[in-house]
Amino acid sequence: MGSVGSTKGRRERLRAETTAEIKRVALELMASGGPDAITLRAIAREMGMTANAIYGYFATRxxxxxxxxxxxxxxxxxxxxxxxxxxxxxxxxxxxxxxxxxxxxxxxxxxxxxxxxxxxxxxxxxxxxxxxxxxxxxxxxxxxxxxxxxxxxxxxxxxxxxxxxxxxxxxxxxxxxxxxxxxxxxxxxxxxxxxxxxxxxxxxxxxxxxxxxxxxxxxxxxxxxxxxxxxxxxxxxxx
CATH class of the missing domain: 1.10.357.10 (Tetracycline Repressor, domain 2)
Structure with missing residues (x-):
């Protein structure tokens, strides 16, 4: 039971950390390329993620x-x-x-x-x-x-x-x-x-x-x- 709880807690922590990084990268892209630089594909590319993976965090731009x-x-x-x-x-x-x-x-x-x-x-x-x-x-x-x-x-x-x-x-x-x-x-x-x-x-x-x-x-x-x-x-x- 404790192992299941710790695994869930670790997943939630990793998801929160990845979400925070996505937001940070989005703002950095906007700073360097303007508002239209915010795209999920560009963020995924910067983070070394696949586009499908980032859609698991945000369904749309x-x-x-x-x-x-x-x-x-x-x-x-x-x-x-x-x-x-x-x-x-x-x-x-x-x-x-x-x-x-x-x-x-x-x-x-x-x-x-x-x-x-x-x-x-x-x-x-x-x-x-x-x-x-x-x-x-x-x-x-x-x-x-x-x-x-x-x-x-x-x-x-x-x-x-x-x-x-x-x-x-x-x-x-x-x-x-x-x-x-x-x-x-x-x-x-x-x-x-x-x-x-x-x-x-x-x-x-x-x-x-x-x-x-x-x-x-x-x-x-x-x-x-x-x-x-x-x-x-x-x-x-x-x-």
Missing amino acids: DDLVTTLINSVYTSLADAVETAWEATPAHDPAARIQAWARAFRDWALTNPEGFRLVYGDPVPGYRPPEGGAAPDAAHRVCTGITALAAAAWPKAELRYMDSGFEWSDFDPGLLDKVRPAFPELPPAAVALALRIWSHLHGLVSLEIYGHLQTQALNPEKLFREELTQLIRSLGITPRT
């Missing part, structure tokens, strides 16, 4: 891409939430800075994953109904809205003349954020998108190498942009 997106997106959600929860709830500047820095740090550590989630789509990929990573996407989306919610007591005065209505936003977005933040008005959702555009914009430029010839210290540029963003919300940034 789309199954693999869905698994990759879910894994990558979940790791991002975990990173930013951990940083957010480690800061005092009464300190909005510290919370925004922690979330933003965790986002950039994660992207720099996982550039292939960032490109998979936020870059060019994998050609021909069809996500499952509900999306490739619905839970993680929801967590990241509500996390971005939480940045606006933390700033809103101060930022509200600057948005008093806002003309935003709920009809200005995608219903899918509102389905995610309104239940989590029922007290926020449409202008706060617009603020969340503004914050996201600042953070995502600079990180994207850095990940895709567009700052290499312009900024010798991208981290300093990001830090300054974050500081000015927080000041624009009527909040004093933390040093």
Whole structure:
């Protein structure tokens, strides 16, 4: 009985290790050849496996891409939430800075994953109904809205003349954020998108190498942009 159990455990461990290697190789192929380089045959070739063998792990290329997106997106959600929860709830500047820095740090550590989630789509990929990573996407989306919610007591005065209505936003977005933040008005959702555009914009430029010839210290540029963003919300940034 013990031998059967140990054999099963060994098989499960080997399968988990092979699955992890398949995902790693897929991201490496994407990094070197772009999104359309992710094919099961190419991965099998890199790993010294037969195409039939790799189909035992992922029935289709789309199954693999869905698994990759879910894994990558979940790791991002975990990173930013951990940083957010480690800061005092009464300190909005510290919370925004922690979330933003965790986002950039994660992207720099996982550039292939960032490109998979936020870059060019994998050609021909069809996500499952509900999306490739619905839970993680929801967590990241509500996390971005939480940045606006933390700033809103101060930022509200600057948005008093806002003309935003709920009809200005995608219903899918509102389905995610309104239940989590029922007290926020449409202008706060617009603020969340503004914050996201600042953070995502600079990180994207850095990940895709567009700052290499312009900024010798991208981290300093990001830090300054974050500081000015927080000041624009009527909040004093933390040093």
